[in-house]
Amino acid sequence: MIRLPVLAAVAALALAACATPGFGPEGTGLGEAPYRVGEILIWIRPAAEVDVLCRVAGARVPDGRRVVGCYVPASRTIIAIDDAWVLMHELKHYFEGRWHDEPSAP
Numbered sequence: 057m058i059r060l061p062v063l064a065a066v067a068a069l070a071l072a073a074c075a076t077p078g079f080g081p082e083g084t085g086l087g088e089a090p091y092r093v094g095e096i097l098i099w100i101r102p103a104a105e106v107d108v109l110c111r112v113a114g115a116r117v118p119d120g121r122r123v124v125g126c127y128v129p130a131s132r133t134i135i136a137i138d139d140a141w142v143l144m145h146e147l148k149h150y151f152e153g154r155w156h157d158e159p160s161a162p
Contacts (some may be wrong), residue, residue: 097133109135
């Protein structure tokens with residue numbers, strides 16, 4: 057599957073985020089949340105909301121650890137805090153494709 061348009065949009069998003077003090081509609085020109093980049097839906101939310109939403113979406117996290125972002129393959133959705141590094145990490149999971157969805161061997 058060709059994902060070049062999505063990659064180009066993500067690159068533009070990353071460059072826009074680097075040029076602004078914050079990440080949001082006023083800094084990127086993407087409009088109101090949630091953001092749509094190609095087929096990906098991106099939610100930028102406060103840390104407490106991200107933790108709850110990602111756990112509800114099925115994130116496997118040890119007790120006592122906070123979740124700062126997750127990629128939900130079934131809905132092609134990224135939920136993350138307002139941090140460019142977290143967003144790039146979750147985009148990495150998107151680009152990994154089905155390989156990432158397979159459970160690892162014990």
